[in-house]
Amino acid sequence: MILVTGATGTVGSLVVSALRSQGREVRAMVRKSTSAPASWDEGVHPVVADFEDAASLDAAVAGVEAVYLLVGVDPRMAEHECQVIDAAVRSGGRPKVVLHAAAGVDLRPEGVRFVAAHVTAFDHLQASGLEWTVLAPGGFFQGFLGMAGSVKAGSIALPAGAAAVSYVDAADIAEVAAHVLTTDGHTGRVYTVTGPQALTHTEIADQLGDVAGRAVNYLAATADQARAALLAAGLDEWRVDGLIELYGLYAAGHASKVSDAVPVLLGRPARTFAEFAAANGAVFRSS
Ligand SMILES: NC(=O)c1ccc[n+]([C@@H]2O[C@H](COP(=O)([O-])OP(=O)(O)OC[C@H]3O[C@@H](n4cnc5c(N)ncnc54)[C@H](OP(=O)(O)O)[C@@H]3O)[C@@H](O)[C@H]2O)c1
Numbered sequence: 610m611i612l613v614t615g616a617t618g619t620v621g622s623l624v625v626s627a628l629r630s631q632g633r634e635v636r637a638m639v640r641k642s643t644s645a646p647a648s649w650d651e652g653v654h655p656v657v658a659d660f661e662d663a664a665s666l667d668a669a670v671a672g673v674e675a676v677y678l679l680v681g682v683d684p685r686m687a688e689h690e691c692q693v694i695d696a697a698v699r700s701g702g703r704p705k706v707v708l709h710a711a712a713g714v715d716l717r718p719e720g721v722r723f724v725a726a727h728v729t730a731f732d733h734l735q736a737s738g739l740e741w742t743v744l745a746p747g748g749f750f751q752g753f754l755g756m757a758g759s760v761k762a763g764s765i766a767l768p769a770g771a772a773a774v775s776y777v778d779a780a781d782i783a784e785v786a787a788h789v790l791t792t793d794g795h796t797g798r799v800y801t802v803t804g805p806q807a808l809t810h811t812e813i814a815d816q817l818g819d820v821a822g823r824a825v826n827y828l829a830a831t832a833d834q835a836r837a838a839l840l841a842a843g844l845d846e847w848r849v850d851g852l853i854e855l856y857g858l859y860a861a862g863h864a865s866k867v868s869d870a871v872p873v874l875l876g877r878p879a880r881t882f883a884e885f886a887a888a889n890g891a892v893f894r895s896s
Contacts (some may be wrong), residue, residue: 610654611790612670612704614638614693615679617646619751620709623783624677624790625653631791638669660689666696670704675790678730679709682723684847690730694737705740705796707789709782712747712775712864715799721854722847742795746782747775747803747864748855750885753817760817760893765810766828768835768853770860773807775867778880788874800870805879807865816883820890832857 611628615621616637628635635653639645645655658665660680670676676697680689690708697704710727717728727745734741759765782802789795808816810827818825830838832853839849858864871879886893 610634610636610673611675611677612636612638612656612673613677613679614660614669615681615709616655617644618679618681619749620746620779620782620786621677621679622646623780624679624786625649627783627787628790629653631787633787633791636669636673660692661685663692663696666692667699670696670700670702672700672702673704674702675705675707677707677709677786677790682848682851686723687726687729690726691733694730694734694739697739698737703739705742705790706734706737707742707744707786707795708734709786710743710745712745712801712803712866713858714743714745715801716863718858718863721858722851723855724858740796742789742797743799744782744786744789745799745801747777747801748859749779749782750776750804750880750882751779752776753813753886754889754892757892760821760825761823761895763824764826764828765814765817766830766834766838767810768830768832768856768860769810770829771809771811772860772862773809773812773865774859775803775807775865776813776882777802777804777871778885781871781875781879785870785874800874801866801868802870803866803868803879805867805871805881807867808882813882816886817893819883820886821893821895823895 613624638658639655656669658669678693680686713724714727814825814827
């Protein structure tokens with residue numbers, strides 16, 4: 610039995626599917642029993658637990674052989690990750706823990722709060738005595754689905770400068786996760802997981818334009834412009850500042866490295882952004 614936390618989210622739901630397609634039994638952590646999707650079959654066993662509730666985490670990790678540890682972006686995300694690690698230690702069953710972090714976690718960049726949280730969890734995991742592996746994905750292709758309205762209006766504005774970024778498909782992250790959870794030889798490894806190429810946001814806008822059937826321009830926003838737009842869209846200040854920090858890292862060229870984790874571990878090329886855009890063309894096209 611493998612525990613997947615964050616099982617209702619973008620990556621976690623795909624990890625559940627990837628493990629099920631291998632015939633693995635999955636314990637899928639949900640916050641509410643009503644959150645379990647109808648698509649989960651009899652091999653997915655929902656467990657109701659909350660990262661803020663240690664007793665619920667004890668029940669979630671009891672008896673599992675491995676944990677895919679993914680938390681959502683939250684001011685307490687480091688504590689959430691550490692709580693699951695502590696529960697895994699308390700269980701006494703020594704499950705192996707695959708920590709879903711973020712690209713750059715091994716480089717410990719200063720002043721990027723989302724990555725800093727994963728660094729804290731990584732240190733805690735290393736000190737735990739458990740067998741561990743870290744997946745450190747780049748930005749998800751799926752983040753662009755939330756920009757569909759802007760694409761339809763003909764532009765995307767981000768504070769990412771002119772640098773190229775090696776975004777990755779969440780489905781590839783999930784397949785790498787399922788592989789690492791179910792095969793040996795990954796203990797003590799940090800796998801940076803990226804797409805097959807680094808693209809500038811102008812190139813991304815062009816590819817979105819191809820599937821949207823209209824010209825789409827990339828506008829390099831300043832941090833202040835982006836902050837104002839994100840706050841106006843309803844995001845809280847902590848999250849907005851975190852995103853600005855992350856895009857600053859991108860703009861400085863620190864997210865352009867392409868890793869070979871997908872081809873080496875899965876024996877096939879990573880999905881391209883063009884494939885992702887084509888598969889989601891209907892989302893980006895005006896009806
Ligand atoms: N987005 C990117 O481009 C990117 C790139 C690299 C790394 N990452 C990392 O990826 C992670 C986010 O992955 P994602 O986008 O797949 O997440 P997501 O879609 O936001 O899903 C978060 C999951 O965590 C669950 N959750 C949140 N708070 C919880 C709590 N207190 N107790 C129990 N469950 C809780 C959510 O459950 P509910 O359904 O109940 O809310 C959901 O299942 C973050 O750690 C982030 O740093 C993201």
